[in-house]
Amino acid sequence: MRKVFLIFITLLLINKVSAQSETKIGLKFGVHYSGFTDGGEIVLADSFGFHAGFISEILLSDKFALQPELLFSQRKGQDGTKIGDQRKFYFVSERNYIDLPLNLKYLISDKFHVEIGPQFSFLLSDKNTITPSSSDSNPDSELIINGFDFSANLGVSFNPSEKIIIQLRLNHGFSKVVETFDSKNSMISLGLGYFIF
Numbered sequence: 001m002r003k004v005f006l007i008f009i010t011l012l013l014i015n016k017v018s019a020q021s022e023t024k025i026g027l028k029f030g031v032h033y034s035g036f037t038d039g040g041e042i043v044l045a046d047s048f049g050f051h052a053g054f055i056s057e058i059l060l061s062d063k064f065a066l067q068p069e070l071l072f073s074q075r076k077g078q079d080g081t082k083i084g085d086q087r088k089f090y091f092v093s094e095r096n097y098i099d100l101p102l103n104l105k106y107l108i109s110d111k112f113h114v115e116i117g118p119q120f121s122f123l124l125s126d127k128n129t130i131t132p133s134s135s136d137s138n139p140d141s142e143l144i145i146n147g148f149d150f151s152a153n154l155g156v157s158f159n160p161s162e163k164i165i166i167q168l169r170l171n172h173g174f175s176k177v178v179e180t181f182d183s184k185n186s187m188i189s190l191g192l193g194y195f196i197f
Helices: 002-018
Strands: 024-036 041-043 050-058 062-083 086-107 112-130 148-160 164-176 183-195
Touching: 002 050, 024 062, 050 086, 050 183, 086 148, 112 164, 148 183
Parallel strands: none
Antiparallel strands: 024 041, 024 050, 024 183, 050 062, 062 086, 086 112, 112 148, 148 164, 164 183
16 A cells, blocks of 8 residues: 555656656546456446545646546446356445546646546455355355456546546556456446645
């Protein structure tokens, strides 16, 4: 956990030292709709969660900026066997992460931006509920949740003022959430940030 905070603080300090960089730091809160992708097929659980934490924007040039964030994120997903055209879920996983997005922003104008970049997520806690739904599911099987998740973000942002930012973002995971299934995190999020200084 300390490594996550050190990475975030180091990024801020490096850019603060540079006299040519303009850095803004603030708070962020948002909601998201999350679930799993399974073998390339999008399987979204009926689950809303929230994220909250710190946001920073580091101006690199007139057209580009770097936006590191440090967020607590609550997610939920489900997976299971598929028989014919019907998917029968047999486990639900509720997970809490510390997310470290590191997005590169292209500044279309003063108010509208597009962003893309990697996200590194560290598992804080998880709660799994297994519900057998077919003869090939094993209720006694132990779900091994990965402690690290690597994903990518693609989004747009709108700045109604210098201190406020509104973000719409898609997130797609590349790491298996559960060792025994080909399940990856997927998330659509809407966030509101306020730059304190």
